[in-house]
Amino acid sequence: MYEFVRGPLALISFAIFFIGIIVRVVWYVKGLDWRLDRVAYLEKADYGIRGALKSIFHWILPLNHTTANHPIFMGATYLFHICLLTAPLLLVAHVMLIEESWGISWPTIPDTIADYMTLAVIAAGGFLFARRLVLPYVKILTTGSDFLVLFIALAPFITGFIAYHQLMGYKFWLIVHILCGEIMLIAIPFTKLSHFVLFFCSRAQIGMDYGIKRGGQKGRGVAW
Amino acid sequence: MAEEAKEQIVAPLVTRVPIKTKEELDTLLADRQGRGYYKELDAFPVDTEALKKTLEATFKSRLKTWLKICAHCGMCADACHFYIANDNDPEQVPSYKIQSTLGELVKKKGNVDNAFMQYCMDTAWGKCTCCNRCGMYCPHGIDMGAMMSYLRGLCFSQGFVPYELKIGSGMHWVYKAQMDVTVQDFVETCEWMAEEYEDDWPGLNIPVDKENADILYTINAREPKHYPEDIAEAAILFHLTGENWTVPSEGWEETSLVMFAGDWAGCKMQVESVFEAMERLKPKRMVVTECGHAHRATVTEGPYWAGIKSGDTPVPTQHYVEWLLEVLENGKLKLDPSKKIKEPVTLQDPCNYVRNAGLAEVTRKIMPYIAEDFREMAQNREQNFCCSGGGGMNALGRYREQRNIGLRVKRDQILATGAKFVVSACHNCWDALRDLEEEYKIGMKWSFLKPIILKMVIVPDHLKPKAE
Amino acid sequence: MKKKNIALYIAMAGLASLLVMGVAYAQDEIQWLEHDIFVGRERPAAAFPHALHADEIGIDCLDCHHIYENGENVWDDSEESDCTACHKLEAEGKTMSAEKALHANCKGCHKKEGKGPITCGECHPWKKK
Numbered sequence: 001m002y003e004f005v006r007g008p009l010a011l012i013s014f015a016i017f018f019i020g021i022i023v024r025v026v027w028y029v030k031g032l033d034w035r036l037d038r039v040a041y042l043e044k045a046d047y048g049i050r051g052a053l054k055s056i057f058h059w060i061l062p063l064n065h066t067t068a069n070h071p072i073f074m075g076a077t078y079l080f081h082i083c084l085l086t087a088p089l090l091l092v093a094h095v096m097l098i099e100e101s102w103g104i105s106w107p108t109i110p111d112t113i114a115d116y117m118t119l120a121v122i123a124a125g126g127f128l129f130a131r132r133l134v135l136p137y138v139k140i141l142t143t144g145s146d147f148l149v150l151f152i153a154l155a156p157f158i159t160g161f162i163a164y165h166q167l168m169g170y171k172f173w174l175i176v177h178i179l180c181g182e183i184m185l186i187a188i189p190f191t192k193l194s195h196f197v198l199f200f201c202s203r204a205q206i207g208m209d210y211g212i213k214r215g216g217q218k219g220r221g222v223a224w
Numbered sequence: 225m226a227e228e229a230k231e232q233i234v235a236p237l238v239t240r241v242p243i244k245t246k247e248e249l250d251t252l253l254a255d256r257q258g259r260g261y262y263k264e265l266d267a268f269p270v271d272t273e274a275l276k277k278t279l280e281a282t283f284k285s286r287l288k289t290w291l292k293i294c295a296h297c298g299m300c301a302d303a304c305h306f307y308i309a310n311d312n313d314p315e316q317v318p319s320y321k322i323q324s325t326l327g328e329l330v331k332k333k334g335n336v337d338n339a340f341m342q343y344c345m346d347t348a349w350g351k352c353t354c355c356n357r358c359g360m361y362c363p364h365g366i367d368m369g370a371m372m373s374y375l376r377g378l379c380f381s382q383g384f385v386p387y388e389l390k391i392g393s394g395m396h397w398v399y400k401a402q403m404d405v406t407v408q409d410f411v412e413t414c415e416w417m418a419e420e421y422e423d424d425w426p427g428l429n430i431p432v433d434k435e436n437a438d439i440l441y442t443i444n445a446r447e448p449k450h451y452p453e454d455i456a457e458a459a460i461l462f463h464l465t466g467e468n469w470t471v472p473s474e475g476w477e478e479t480s481l482v483m484f485a486g487d488w489a490g491c492k493m494q495v496e497s498v499f500e501a502m503e504r505l506k507p508k509r510m511v512v513t514e515c516g517h518a519h520r521a522t523v524t525e526g527p528y529w530a531g532i533k534s535g536d537t538p539v540p541t542q543h544y545v546e547w548l549l550e551v552l553e554n555g556k557l558k559l560d561p562s563k564k565i566k567e568p569v570t571l572q573d574p575c576n577y578v579r580n581a582g583l584a585e586v587t588r589k590i591m592p593y594i595a596e597d598f599r600e601m602a603q604n605r606e607q608n609f610c611c612s613g614g615g616g617m618n619a620l621g622r623y624r625e626q627r628n629i630g631l632r633v634k635r636d637q638i639l640a641t642g643a644k645f646v647v648s649a650c651h652n653c654w655d656a657l658r659d660l661e662e663e664y665k666i667g668m669k670w671s672f673l674k675p676i677i678l679k680m681v682i683v684p685d686h687l688k689p690k691a692e
Numbered sequence: 693m694k695k696k697n698i699a700l701y702i703a704m705a706g707l708a709s710l711l712v713m714g715v716a717y718a719q720d721e722i723q724w725l726e727h728d729i730f731v732g733r734e735r736p737a738a739a740f741p742h743a744l745h746a747d748e749i750g751i752d753c754l755d756c757h758h759i760y761e762n763g764e765n766v767w768d769d770s771e772e773s774d775c776t777a778c779h780k781l782e783a784e785g786k787t788m789s790a791e792k793a794l795h796a797n798c799k800g801c802h803k804k805e806g807k808g809p810i811t812c813g814e815c816h817p818w819k820k821k
Contacts, residue, residue: 002811031285038528040535059363065607066299066361073299077363092734093812096795111734132296137307140314141296141323163813170813195293199364202289206365213524213535215582222360222579222606 002171005178006097013182020189021197028201037209044212051211051221052204058224059203065224073131080124084153087117088160088181115164118157125154145192152187155180237261238268240383242487243394252394257621258387268383270341275334278381283330287374290366291327294319300358300368305609305633306351306626318358318368321347326375345384348375348486350623353630355575355610376486385485388619392481393490400497401445401477411473413448417456426689430459433505434470439547440507440539441471442478442498442522444515444651457674458513461548464681465556469511475501478512479651480521484616488529495526502538510541514672516574516650517614519543524581543577545586545649548673552593559593559680568643569595572634572657572670573608574650587649594676599641609633611648613656631660639666646670727776729790735816738794756797 034041041048058064067074088094090109099105129150132142159177163170188196195202210221237260243249255261300318301307307316314320325344329336354376356369379385385393395402405413414430422428431437439462447454462469475497482490502510512519523541527534542550551557571591577583584605591598603609612630617623634656638646648654648670657670721744726737745751757767759778772778779790788796798815802808809815 028285028289031288033284034533034535035528035531036282036284037286038525038535040528040533043534055365059365064361064363066363069302069361070299073297074363077297100799135298136314137301137312137317138296138298140317140320141294141298143296146296166813166818170817171811174811174813192293192295195295195364198289198293202286202293203365205286206359206367209367210582214580217582219582219584219586221582224360 001175002178005175005182009182010178013185017185017188020186021194024189024194025197025201028198032205037205038213039205039209040212041208044217047212047216048208049211051209051216052207054211054221055203055207055224056200063224076124076127079120080128083117083120083124084157087114087121088156090114093164111164115161118161118164121157122154122161125150125157149187149192152180152184152191153193156184236264238264238383238390240271240274240381242397242482242490243390244397246398249391249394249398252387252391255387261387261390262622265342265384266338268338270336270338270382272335275329275336275378275382278378279330279334282374287326287371290364290368290371291322291330293364294323294366295364296323297363299361299363300366303358303361305355305357305612306630309612309629309632316351318352319366321351322368322371322375326371326378329375329378341379341382341384344375345379345386346623348372348379349386349389349616349620350626353575353610353612353614353617355614356579357575357607357610360579360606373483373486376484377488378486380486385487386616386620386622388621389481389485389616392616392619393485393487396477396480396482396487396490396494399445400474400494402479402481403445403449405445405448405477407473410448410476413452414455414459414471417452417459421456421460424689425460425463425687427687428459428463430455431470433473435505436507437468437470437505438508439467439469440502440505440510441469441513442476442501442510442518443471443513444479444518445477446479446651447513454513454672454674457678458544460678461551461557461674461681464683464687465551467551467556470505470507472498472501472505475499475504478515478518478522480517481616481619483517483521483525491521491525492529492531495522496530498522498526499530499538507539509539510537511547512541512543514544514649514651514674516576516652518651520576520580524576543581543583543586543649545577545583545590545673548677549586549590552590557677558682559677560682563680564593565595565645565676566597567645568597568599568641569645569647570599570601570638570641570643571604572601572611572646572648572650572653573605574648574653575608575610575614576650576652578608579606587647590673591647594673594680595647597643599643601637601641603637609637611650611653611656611660613652613659618652618655618659627656628659628663631656631663635660635664635666638668644668647673647676649673725794727774727790729776729781735812736818738798738815739817740798740815755801 032041034043039048062074062078086109090107091114092108092111095105095108129147131138132146133139156177159173159180162168163173163177184193187193210216215221237252237255243252252261296319298317298319301312304316304318307313307318310316325347328340329344352369352372354369354373356367359365359367359369362368380393392402395404399405411432414432418428418430441458441462443455477494478498480491480494482494512522523537523543527537532538548557552559569591571587573579573584573587578587601608611634612627617627620627644667646657646668648657649672654670654672657668660666661668661670721741722739723742724737725740730737746753753769754765754767757773758765759767759771775793776790778787779793780787781790783789783792798808799810802810
């Protein structure tokens with residue numbers, strides 16, 4: 001079982017993940033329409049690129065009014081996303097497996113830090129979960145799929161924590177952990193998790209919109 | 225009762241196409257407050273096939289992705305003045321307003337009923353002014369105002385549009401203006417105003433259809449219809465600054481109730497009438513009056529409706545405040561500093577040319593010329609709240625109550641500044657402020673820039689009336 | 693959304709029931725590869741039952757122990773048997789780093805033979821049993 005999830009299944013899920021996100025981006029860009037969207041994407045590409053970069057920059061870093069207005073939520077989401085991306089990518093064990101399979105490797109972070117990051121992801125995830133149940137303005141928006149998607153994202157961390165610390169049935173939990181990771185990878189192109197790439201597309205688009213049409217050529221465009 | 229007789233009207237009031245004849249328009253106008261219209265709408269069927277086709281043709285990448293990746297995080301909630309004004313009512317969360325309308329519509333592939341379309345209409349026009357504020361606070365950059373505007377288009381194509389905007393759209397088709405102002409009416413108003421003020425301003429002239437002028441000035445139909453002195457004030461300021469300017473006899477209407485209505489064909493038709501005036505008269509630039517949505521419709525969105533790939537107007541265009549700042553800075557217009565407003569003054573940033581056209585700093589640079597004690601609202605510039613009268617809402621009887629509730633946010637913003645004088649270079653904001661005072665009586669004054677400036681101008685000797 | 697709700701509950705129930713199951717793990721006669729050169733190690737020392745490999749399974753000593761001279765393994769049991777005498781923390785020329793050498797040697801063979809542990813925690817258990 002381990003050999004299967006670590007071998008062919010991992011390969012399949014990576015393939016689905018990479019092809020999937022590429023297809024998502026290609027579809028997105030192909031579907032942009034200067035007339036329907038009313039943005040001169042190509043004619044004013046210079047203003048567009050500036051606006052797009054500005055829009056992404058202000059949100060990849062907490063340099064926006066939303067963070068100032070909602071520091072707790074935005075703080076939790078920044079923490080959630082940073083840890084969620086960094087910990088698995090720079091984990092020693094993951095990099096070793098990649099090196100073993102594909103012969104490439106990159107710097108890693110100490111396991112202790114990855115461990116805290118994992119706990120941060122779980123804690124922040126719990127916070128995101130709780131506010132969906134508690135806050136009326138979030139509750140009204142929440143659907144079952146929001147919980148499912150959050151669960152898909154959290155599962156690899158919860159199971160990873162159990163497996164790493166060998167809290168119980170090590171090999172079993174290791175397999176579950178890998179499976180959960182693979183489910184997440186596969187889910188990314190098909191669910192709201194597609195914001196993994198579509199966040200950048202959407203932010204770039206609105207940045208271009210403001211950069212080209214709504215003020216970018218005269219004022220500063222929107223000061224996010 | 226008089227109303228009963230009017231309900232005898234036989235012609236259908238509700239249609240899926242714009243009104244294009246004076247007769248149809250008059251029939252609709254005769255239906256006071258749209259009572260018959262809304263009654264007819266209650267039984268109006270949804271053309272689900274057409275709705276499905278429209279979705280297939282126009283619901284693409286940008287909108288699709290916006291709908292898909294909305295994380296349901298709720299950061300848009302308190303960005304909306306309706307959410308705040310309605311005591312944080314969850315049903316006023318912008319994302320909810322979109323998900324429960326456009327989201328469902330897409331999910332059901334247009335297979336919806338009359339009640340659903342009415343819910344869409346009541347949401348698109350009664351709970352949103354398309355001010356685009358929420359989009360600024362969305363981490364994913366989802367512009368819910370733009371989605372709401374798209375929804376309005378879908379509603380209009382199905383005949384589900386508020387009564388006043390069905391009329392507004394019809395006005396544009398019949399008069400190429402949002403009100404029944406004909407070319408003759410307009411030209412005569414200009415002549416009248418020039419005559420009226422000539423004694424005070426010798427040589428005052430409102431040149432109509434002058435070719436190759438430096439400035440082509442275009443306006444809001446309300447001005448010739450209800451506030452002709454606004455045209456006179458503009459003329460006096462152009463006169464004082466020695467500008468070589470003109471107004472077009474046709475294509476003078478900047479505004480676009482068709483945009484508020486979601487009548488995209490009407491938008492194209494209307495804006496092309498202005499662009500034709502540009503091409504006919506070949507001015508160096510165009511200046512638009514103190515109106516927000518007019519600038520949005522003609523300058524920001526207009527070129528796209530007209531199919532201009534660069535997204536630029538045929539000649540460069542400026543909002544009135546840009547021209548005003550220019551002549552204040554280059555000294556063509558001199559103001560008497562001793563006449564500055566002494567009491568505290570605040571500024572209402574119109575969404576359409578501030579958030580949606582980047583002119584926040586322009587009005588701020590004008591303020592020191594006219595006010596001694598300028599006070600910012602707590603949320604200002606691009607962050608400012610809608611006056612609550614945007615997106616056509618001022619005009620809609622059906623949603624007057626909602627509009628008035630929405631005004632509370634603006635009221636509280638103004639009260640917090642301590643100012644009792646609000647400068648507003650936008651017709652919609654101006655109206656909303658007027659209604660705000662009428663509704664809540666906070667004892668404030670509000671004004672366009674032109675009348676304020678005119679009270680302070682230093683008139684060069686050669687332009688003063690000769691003493692008899 | 694109903695359908696997705698059910699999926700969610702099933703997934704949650706599944707995970708919860710798995711929590712209570714545990715697969716035990718037992719070993720005897722273990723040698724721990726606690727070489728001094730590994731400072732600040734991320735994982736506990738690997739467990740290595742030497743007798744199991746050498747005596748019970750009967751793997752040739754030269755399959756693991758090696759000193760190469762002219763392409764020939766000249767190791768014998770009078771020679772150095774501590775891996776880290778040659779394999780240091782960092783790779784030196786053709787000599788692999790200790791970590792890589794040990795991983796390649798143990799895990800490489802386990803994978804090739806389809807026998808023995810190949811996951812991290814199986815060799816590096818947090819609790820010595």
